[in-house]
Amino acid sequence: MVKACFQIFDQDEIKSLLNLTSRLLYIEALQQKQKVTIRMIKVIAAIFFLSFFGLSNADIQANKLFELLKTKRSRNQPVRNTWSVLNDATDEYSPVYIGAQEGLAQPDKILTLPGQPAGVDFDQYSGYVTVNPSAGRALFYYFVESPTDSSTKPLVLWLNGGPGCSSMIGAMSELGPFRINSDGKTLFRNDYAWSNVANMLFLESPAGVGFSYSNTTSDYDNAGDKNTADDAYIFLINWLERFPQYKTRDFYITGESYSGHYVPQLAYTILLNNKNTNQTIINIKGIAIGNAWIDDETGLKGMFDHWWTHALNSDATHNAVMKYCNFANLTGMCEDTANKAFDEMGDIDIYNIYAPICLNPDQRNTSGTGSINIFDPCWQNILISYLNDSIVQKAFHAKPTSWDVCSGDTDAQVPITSSRYSINTLNLPIETAWRPWYLNKEVGGYLEAYKGLLLITVRGAGHEVPSYQPQRAFALFSSFLGGTLPPPSSTIIVAEATDLLETNLLHLPKPELHDLAEILKPELPELPKPELPDLPQIPKLDLPHLPSLKVPEKVLTRMTKVIAAFCFLASLFVLSNADIQANKLFELLKAKKSRNQPVGDTWSVLEDAIDEYSPVYVGAQEGLAQLDKISTLPGQPAGVDFDQYSGYVTVNPSAGRALFYYFVESPTDSSTKPLVLWLNGGPGCSSMIGAMTELGPFRINSDGKTLFRNNYAWSNVANMLFLESPAGVGFSYSNTTSDYDHAGDKNTADDAYIFLVNWLERFPQYKTRDFYITGESYAGHYVPQLAYTILLNNKRTNQTTINIKGIAIGNAWIDDVTSLKGMFDYWWTHAINSDETHDAIFKYCNFVNDSSTGICDESMSKAFDEKGNIDIYNLYAPICLNPDQRNASGTGSIDVFDPCWQYILLSYLNDSAVQNAFHVKPTSWDVCSDVLTRWNDSPDTILHIIKYLIANGQRLWVFRQALLINTRITFQKCEKEASQTSCCYLHRTICGDTDGRVPITSSRYSINALNLPIETAWRPWYLNKEVGGYLEAYKGLLLITVRGAGHTVPSYQPQRALTLFSSFLGGILPPPSVDLVTLAIQPQNMALFKIYILLHLIAFSFSNIAGAMAVAPPSLASPDLPWHTDLATPTTP
Incomplete structure (x- = not known):
C-alpha cells in the first residue's frame, strides 16, 4: 500500500491534499473514541519529521561531544580514564616509530587547489604520515606556509574537536587561507587567515577521521584520548623529519571544543617525551583552546546555567536540572530534565544561538561569491561537496574517500560559563x-x-570562533x-593637542589624563591631517554638550581649544555607548537610591483613590482632526496609501500644557482594526523614537532628509498612536515652566488619560474601538499606570469609557530590586564582568535598601568599567564611531540597523520643513528632555499594579529581545570626579535576551515575584521556519522573547516584532513549531510526507466519519491551525 502511495502522489497533488489533511487533523480532535489510535500514528509521523531538524540544529562537532558525554555517564558503558595520575607515566617510555621521510615533502606540495583564486603567494602541502606501519595507520595533514617570512614565523598545529571531527573544518571554514564559495566548487581568500602570522598545520586525528585511515579496522574500536595523543605525537616526530627546517621553530598547539582534551594531552605527551628521549625535541611554547571542554562536571553545569541565563530554558526546567543533576552521575530523573532542556530550545543552532540555521542547502545561492564577514549556515554541506570531489581529493594527495565532517560564541554547548567554572576549580x-x-x-x-x-x-562569536568573528x-x-595581551583600550591618536580636533579618529582619553602635560603627550609620532576644521565646524549637535564635562580648571584657563576637544571626546564616547532612554532611567535610579533625594511613591495604595474623583478637562475638538491631517512628510516615498495626523491636544488650558501626538491609520481596513498607543520610556524620552526608528511606517535614510518604507510597520495590523509625554518631552510643552519641576509617574499618567479622552473626542470613530497600550523601557511604569488610571476612571465617570483590552511592554523596567539584581547577573553570565566584581556586588549590595553603601557603589562602578565601550543595549552590535562619516547618500534597509540612528533622527526632526509638516511649534527637538529637572514620584515596583490589571481581565504581554539592542544616548551630566571621562550610563526597557540594561534575567526575576500559575510551559515560537523567540504563559500574563533583538526590539528584529504584535492583537500565541506545509512540499521530504498522508488516511478510515463530518471543518487559514499561518505577512488578526 505504501508503494502504491508513492506511485499515485506527485508534488503538485500534495498541495491539494494539505487542505484535506488539515481537516482530518481538526476532525481528530473531535474523535474521543479513536483519540489514542490516531494520536499514536501522528506521533510516529512527527518523529520522522523531527529527525530532519537534527543537522540544522547544531554543530556536528559538538554533537559528537554530547554523544560521548552520554556514554561516559552511562552505568553500562563506562569510558576509561587513562590520564588520572599524569606523573605515574614519567618512567614509562618506549622509542616511537620514525619512518624514512627524506624527499617526501616535495611530492606533498600542492600545485593548485581546484577553484583556487588567482594570486596565491604561499606554499601549501598535504598528504599522509604513517604512525604505525604494522597496522597500516596513517594520519592526513594539510600545511600552509605563511605568505611572508615563513622561515622565521612559528609553527602552529590546529586540532578540531568532536571527538572524531576533522580539522579540515578549521582549515576550510574557519581560519585557513581559503573559504569555499556556496557553489561548493570554487574558493575565495580569507583575509584573516591565521597563516598570515604563522605556518599552519592542520591534522586529521585519530585514524578514521576525515582522510586519515587504518588498514586494521580494530584500530577504530580502540580510539580514545590516550591513543589520539600518542599517534599525534608520533605524527609530529615524523612530520618534523619530513620538514626538518621546522625542528627548532617555536611550536604552538591550538584547537577548539573537545580539543580541550586533545591539546593539553598532546602538550603533556610532548613535554614528557622531551624529558625522556634523545629523539627530536619539540620546541613547544604554549597552547590555546577555543570554547574548550576541559571538565565534565563544571562544563555541564555551566552549559545549563548558560541556557537559562540566555532565555533558552524555563525556570522550572532549570531548577529541576539543578535539583536532580549533580553532574557526576546522570540519574534517570536528571536525564529526563536534561532532555526537556534540549526540547525547550527548539530548532536553533545551539553553537551560535542567534545565528540562522541551514533550512534548505539545495536552495542556497550556488553562483554567489562568499564573503569572509558573512557566516554561511550551510557550510557543512558546502564543505562536504568540495572535499568529496575526486579532483579535489587528488589535489590534496588523499586516497579516494567518502569524506565526512565527523567520523560516523555564540556557543551554548561549551559556553563561557562552563569555562569560568572550570578555571575557578x-x-x-x-x-x-x-x-x-x-x-x-x-x-x-x-x-x-x-x-x-x-x-x-x-x-559576538559562536562555537567556532574564527567562523563567526574572523x-x-x-x-x-x-x-x-x-606573547602580549590584546590592547586594553582604544588608542588615542595625537601628535599635538589640537589634533584632537583635526582628525575624525576620536577616542576616549585614558583616565590618567588629568593635566595638560598628559593630554599633550603624543602616543604616535605622526598623524595624518586630511583636513583642519576649526572649533565652530564641530557638529552643532555636539556643541551643547561641551561644557557638561568637568575638567581641571588649570587646563580650562590655559588652553581652551584643547579642553573643548577633551570634552568633545568624552561626549562622543558616551553618545556611542548606550541608549539615552536608558540613561534617563539610570539617573532616576541614582536619585531614588540617594539618601538626599528621595523620590516619592504616590502609587503605594491604589484602592485609596477610588472615591477621589474630579471630572477631567475636555475641550472642544470638533473639526480639529482635519486640520491635523498630514498632507505629506518631507522626503516621504511615493505610493503612501494611508492617512496620518499630528498635532497638539491641550490637557491643561490654564497652565498652557499640551501634548504632541503622531497618528497613523492602517493602510487596509482601518475602520475595523484596533487602536494602539505607543509610549517610549526614559523617563522623559520621546515616542518619536518608536515612530521613526522602530515600528512606525517610515525609517529615515542616512542623509537625514528622506524616508523609506518600513515593511514591518505595526500600522499594517493596527491604527498606531504615538504620544510624547509628559510636557517637556519632544514637541510637547507647557507655558508654565514650573510644570517641568513637578514631572513624575502620577502626573504623567493623569495627563496621558486627559489626552486620550480629548483625542477620542477629536477622533470619535475610535471611541468604541478595542484599545491597547504598548511601550518599552520605563514604559514599564507608564503603561501599567495609565492602564490602571483608565480602568479606575471607567468605573467612576460618565465621560468617555475607553475600551481597553490589554497592554504589552518591551524590556520593561517594572521592579527596581529584581531588575538591578537581574542586570548584574546577566552581565556576569554574558562574560562582561569578572567573578570578583560579580561576587562583590552580591556580597555588599542588597538592592532592597533605599540607600547604598560605599563598597556597593564602588563594586557597581567597577562592573560598568569592566564592560568597556560597548552598546550595553545590544552587547554584540557595533557602536556609532563617527556619525559624520556615515553614507549620507545611501538608501536605508529595514533589515540593517544603523548605530548612528540618533543623529539621523535629530537631523530630520529639527528640519523646519519637517516641523511644519508635523504642525508643531518651532522647537529644538531632542531625543530625551533636558528641561525636566526632577522626577518627583517613581515607585520601586509596579508589580501590585500588574496584579490589579490581571485581576481586572487585561491581556498583559511582557516581551523581550533575545539579543541585545544597539541604542544611542545623548550626553548626560557627569556626577563623577572632574578627572574621569566615563559619564553616566542609563538604561531603557524593551525585552530581548541580549539587552544588558533591562535584561531577560530581570524580567524573569520580576515575574517570579508575582507567583502566577503557569498555563503554557516555556516553549519556542517560530517564524519563517526558524525560532523567533521563546514564551511562557502565566495566568493573565505572557513573557515572550524575540531572538536576535536588543533593547528596542522592532529596530533589530522588525519582522519578528510584527509577528509578536499581530499575535498579541489576535489574542493567540505565536506558532509552536515550523510550518509543516512548507517543510512537507520540499522535494527531499516528499516521500516521507506521502507516508504521513497515507498513515492519516488509514487512521481516519477507522474513525466514525459520519459523526465527524457533522462538524464543519475549518478553512486552511483557520487560526486553530497555527502551523498553516504565516504571521510574517501582515494580516488582520
Missing part, C-alpha cells in the same frame, strides 16, 4: 584583572590573566603568538 592567582580588549575602536572581547593561564573571550579571532591569535 584550579584556584590560580589573578595577575591581570578582568578587562575588555579592543580592535578597530570597538570591544573585541574580555580577558582575565591568571598565573600561567589566560581566559579570553571573543565578542578578524577578532585573528587579532587574538596574533597576540597569543606575540
Whole structure:
C-alpha cells in the first residue's frame, strides 16, 4: 500500500491534499473514541519529521561531544580514564616509530587547489604520515606556509574537536587561507587567515577521521584520548623529519571544543617525551583552546546555567536540572530534565544561538561569491561537496574517500560559563584583572590573566570562533603568538593637542589624563591631517554638550581649544555607548537610591483613590482632526496609501500644557482594526523614537532628509498612536515652566488619560474601538499606570469609557530590586564582568535598601568599567564611531540597523520643513528632555499594579529581545570626579535576551515575584521556519522573547516584532513549531510526507466519519491551525 502511495502522489497533488489533511487533523480532535489510535500514528509521523531538524540544529562537532558525554555517564558503558595520575607515566617510555621521510615533502606540495583564486603567494602541502606501519595507520595533514617570512614565523598545529571531527573544518571554514564559495566548487581568500602570522598545520586525528585511515579496522574500536595523543605525537616526530627546517621553530598547539582534551594531552605527551628521549625535541611554547571542554562536571553545569541565563530554558526546567543533576552521575530523573532542556530550545543552532540555521542547502545561492564577514549556515554541506570531489581529493594527495565532517560564541554547548567554572576549580592567582580588549575602536572581547593561564573571550562569536568573528579571532591569535595581551583600550591618536580636533579618529582619553602635560603627550609620532576644521565646524549637535564635562580648571584657563576637544571626546564616547532612554532611567535610579533625594511613591495604595474623583478637562475638538491631517512628510516615498495626523491636544488650558501626538491609520481596513498607543520610556524620552526608528511606517535614510518604507510597520495590523509625554518631552510643552519641576509617574499618567479622552473626542470613530497600550523601557511604569488610571476612571465617570483590552511592554523596567539584581547577573553570565566584581556586588549590595553603601557603589562602578565601550543595549552590535562619516547618500534597509540612528533622527526632526509638516511649534527637538529637572514620584515596583490589571481581565504581554539592542544616548551630566571621562550610563526597557540594561534575567526575576500559575510551559515560537523567540504563559500574563533583538526590539528584529504584535492583537500565541506545509512540499521530504498522508488516511478510515463530518471543518487559514499561518505577512488578526 505504501508503494502504491508513492506511485499515485506527485508534488503538485500534495498541495491539494494539505487542505484535506488539515481537516482530518481538526476532525481528530473531535474523535474521543479513536483519540489514542490516531494520536499514536501522528506521533510516529512527527518523529520522522523531527529527525530532519537534527543537522540544522547544531554543530556536528559538538554533537559528537554530547554523544560521548552520554556514554561516559552511562552505568553500562563506562569510558576509561587513562590520564588520572599524569606523573605515574614519567618512567614509562618506549622509542616511537620514525619512518624514512627524506624527499617526501616535495611530492606533498600542492600545485593548485581546484577553484583556487588567482594570486596565491604561499606554499601549501598535504598528504599522509604513517604512525604505525604494522597496522597500516596513517594520519592526513594539510600545511600552509605563511605568505611572508615563513622561515622565521612559528609553527602552529590546529586540532578540531568532536571527538572524531576533522580539522579540515578549521582549515576550510574557519581560519585557513581559503573559504569555499556556496557553489561548493570554487574558493575565495580569507583575509584573516591565521597563516598570515604563522605556518599552519592542520591534522586529521585519530585514524578514521576525515582522510586519515587504518588498514586494521580494530584500530577504530580502540580510539580514545590516550591513543589520539600518542599517534599525534608520533605524527609530529615524523612530520618534523619530513620538514626538518621546522625542528627548532617555536611550536604552538591550538584547537577548539573537545580539543580541550586533545591539546593539553598532546602538550603533556610532548613535554614528557622531551624529558625522556634523545629523539627530536619539540620546541613547544604554549597552547590555546577555543570554547574548550576541559571538565565534565563544571562544563555541564555551566552549559545549563548558560541556557537559562540566555532565555533558552524555563525556570522550572532549570531548577529541576539543578535539583536532580549533580553532574557526576546522570540519574534517570536528571536525564529526563536534561532532555526537556534540549526540547525547550527548539530548532536553533545551539553553537551560535542567534545565528540562522541551514533550512534548505539545495536552495542556497550556488553562483554567489562568499564573503569572509558573512557566516554561511550551510557550510557543512558546502564543505562536504568540495572535499568529496575526486579532483579535489587528488589535489590534496588523499586516497579516494567518502569524506565526512565527523567520523560516523555564540556557543551554548561549551559556553563561557562552563569555562569560568572550570578555571575557578584550579584556584590560580589573578595577575591581570578582568578587562575588555579592543580592535578597530570597538570591544573585541574580555580577558582575565591568571598565573600561567589566560581566559579570553571573543565578542559576538559562536562555537567556532574564527567562523563567526574572523578578524577578532585573528587579532587574538596574533597576540597569543606575540606573547602580549590584546590592547586594553582604544588608542588615542595625537601628535599635538589640537589634533584632537583635526582628525575624525576620536577616542576616549585614558583616565590618567588629568593635566595638560598628559593630554599633550603624543602616543604616535605622526598623524595624518586630511583636513583642519576649526572649533565652530564641530557638529552643532555636539556643541551643547561641551561644557557638561568637568575638567581641571588649570587646563580650562590655559588652553581652551584643547579642553573643548577633551570634552568633545568624552561626549562622543558616551553618545556611542548606550541608549539615552536608558540613561534617563539610570539617573532616576541614582536619585531614588540617594539618601538626599528621595523620590516619592504616590502609587503605594491604589484602592485609596477610588472615591477621589474630579471630572477631567475636555475641550472642544470638533473639526480639529482635519486640520491635523498630514498632507505629506518631507522626503516621504511615493505610493503612501494611508492617512496620518499630528498635532497638539491641550490637557491643561490654564497652565498652557499640551501634548504632541503622531497618528497613523492602517493602510487596509482601518475602520475595523484596533487602536494602539505607543509610549517610549526614559523617563522623559520621546515616542518619536518608536515612530521613526522602530515600528512606525517610515525609517529615515542616512542623509537625514528622506524616508523609506518600513515593511514591518505595526500600522499594517493596527491604527498606531504615538504620544510624547509628559510636557517637556519632544514637541510637547507647557507655558508654565514650573510644570517641568513637578514631572513624575502620577502626573504623567493623569495627563496621558486627559489626552486620550480629548483625542477620542477629536477622533470619535475610535471611541468604541478595542484599545491597547504598548511601550518599552520605563514604559514599564507608564503603561501599567495609565492602564490602571483608565480602568479606575471607567468605573467612576460618565465621560468617555475607553475600551481597553490589554497592554504589552518591551524590556520593561517594572521592579527596581529584581531588575538591578537581574542586570548584574546577566552581565556576569554574558562574560562582561569578572567573578570578583560579580561576587562583590552580591556580597555588599542588597538592592532592597533605599540607600547604598560605599563598597556597593564602588563594586557597581567597577562592573560598568569592566564592560568597556560597548552598546550595553545590544552587547554584540557595533557602536556609532563617527556619525559624520556615515553614507549620507545611501538608501536605508529595514533589515540593517544603523548605530548612528540618533543623529539621523535629530537631523530630520529639527528640519523646519519637517516641523511644519508635523504642525508643531518651532522647537529644538531632542531625543530625551533636558528641561525636566526632577522626577518627583517613581515607585520601586509596579508589580501590585500588574496584579490589579490581571485581576481586572487585561491581556498583559511582557516581551523581550533575545539579543541585545544597539541604542544611542545623548550626553548626560557627569556626577563623577572632574578627572574621569566615563559619564553616566542609563538604561531603557524593551525585552530581548541580549539587552544588558533591562535584561531577560530581570524580567524573569520580576515575574517570579508575582507567583502566577503557569498555563503554557516555556516553549519556542517560530517564524519563517526558524525560532523567533521563546514564551511562557502565566495566568493573565505572557513573557515572550524575540531572538536576535536588543533593547528596542522592532529596530533589530522588525519582522519578528510584527509577528509578536499581530499575535498579541489576535489574542493567540505565536506558532509552536515550523510550518509543516512548507517543510512537507520540499522535494527531499516528499516521500516521507506521502507516508504521513497515507498513515492519516488509514487512521481516519477507522474513525466514525459520519459523526465527524457533522462538524464543519475549518478553512486552511483557520487560526486553530497555527502551523498553516504565516504571521510574517501582515494580516488582520
